[in-house]
Amino acid sequence: MYRMIVAACVMLMANAFVCAQDKAELGKPAPQFTLNDSSGKAVSLSDFSGKVVVLEWVNPQCPFVQRHYQTGTMKTLADKYNGKVVWLAVNTTSSATPADNAAWISQYALPYPILSDTGGTVAKAYGAKTTPHMFIIDQQGKLAYRGGIDDDPQGNKADRTNYVEKALDQLLAGQTVTQPETRSYGCSVKYK
């Protein structure tokens, strides 16, 4: 069976492959992938084994994403956990080019890469539906969180809970994530 599963890990595109049988499930090994960053460098989930990894679905044209970048939500979090957590943004927008991603990185001086998933393979494996849509993979490579960045879709709450921050604090303290699944919100992922 295992060999069959390995055999099912096919190259789907020149710049993206993912094990075809993978479907993200909480507490189960997160789907493996390799995607190119905006400079064309291949980045694999397996490069970061043993580390906590955050996946952030991004689309610079989405107003929800724009709001979180204008207010610094993502960058502040990535900076807070710098050295302890690997942050990878993924752009599945079918029309997005690596140059678009590079422009967004330079506009906001991002400390993390934006990986190109225009074929949507990785987004489908994780079940990404919105931008932003957040996933956290724990030190054992298992999916520990999926859902929204916070509990404030309209962006007007004075007292909001950042689910990702809460989950990361718990994971880094060796605790279980008490709220591993929330409703994500935002624009739809612009699949092909």
Add this chain to the structure above:
Amino acid sequence: MKFLVSFVVLLGLCAAAGAPAPARAQAPRNLVKAELKSDLRPGAQSFLVGVHLQIEPSWHIYWKYPGDAGMATSVKWKLPDGFAVSELMWPTPIGFEQAGQIQGFGYEDEVVLLARVTPLPGWAKPAMIEAEVRWLACETTCVPGKASLQLQVDPAGAADPADGELLAQWLARVPIPADSPENPAKVRVTTMGLDYRIELSGIGAEHVQCLLAPADGLSIVNNEVAGLKVHIVLHAMEGSKPSNQPSEAVIAWTESGKPHAVSVQLGRQ
């Protein structure tokens, strides 16, 4: 179209070259026109107010449960002291599916979101009703919008009859409770935990649809319509507190060309 896409990308690059460009988030044109209307008649005990939203062709805005993505349209009322307002009444939405099996619920072209206002007894002077409306308009991209609306209501005056008619038309599209005597269908609900089977009978329904608004902390696993039977399976998100609010299934159908919709409350058992 290709030209337009390149133009947008070019715009994006120009904006990216400079400092953060808030103008990018603005609509190039007004995608949604919002107006506040009423059906007030002199001496009425209560009256309807409606937010009339006219949407640019091919764009849509969202229902109270937007689906997998999007954002619910919201209306925040401000009324004179002593006036009361009902919960917002949402006409039956349409469902749309985007690439990647992303399910959305909302409205195209136009909609009127309604509420019933009960004025202060003995109300004698003109009063102002205000509504702060927010929406997300989406086509291939999304643009958020908002409007602050005002409507002066005069106890001695009457609303434009055309407004009253428009509000009545949209009120007729608001689902009625399944236990209402006006519901022509017999509705039977069987609940096992978060697994619900709803069976309609006594009607000659066509085009049966189920539009589902899960309560907070729940997501949809299955929503299947077969004939007059609906099978719904919800999933409690791990770690979330069970909501006191029930989920809501709006079952819509047509009979002899006439649209019907009933609302079924789904609690946990």
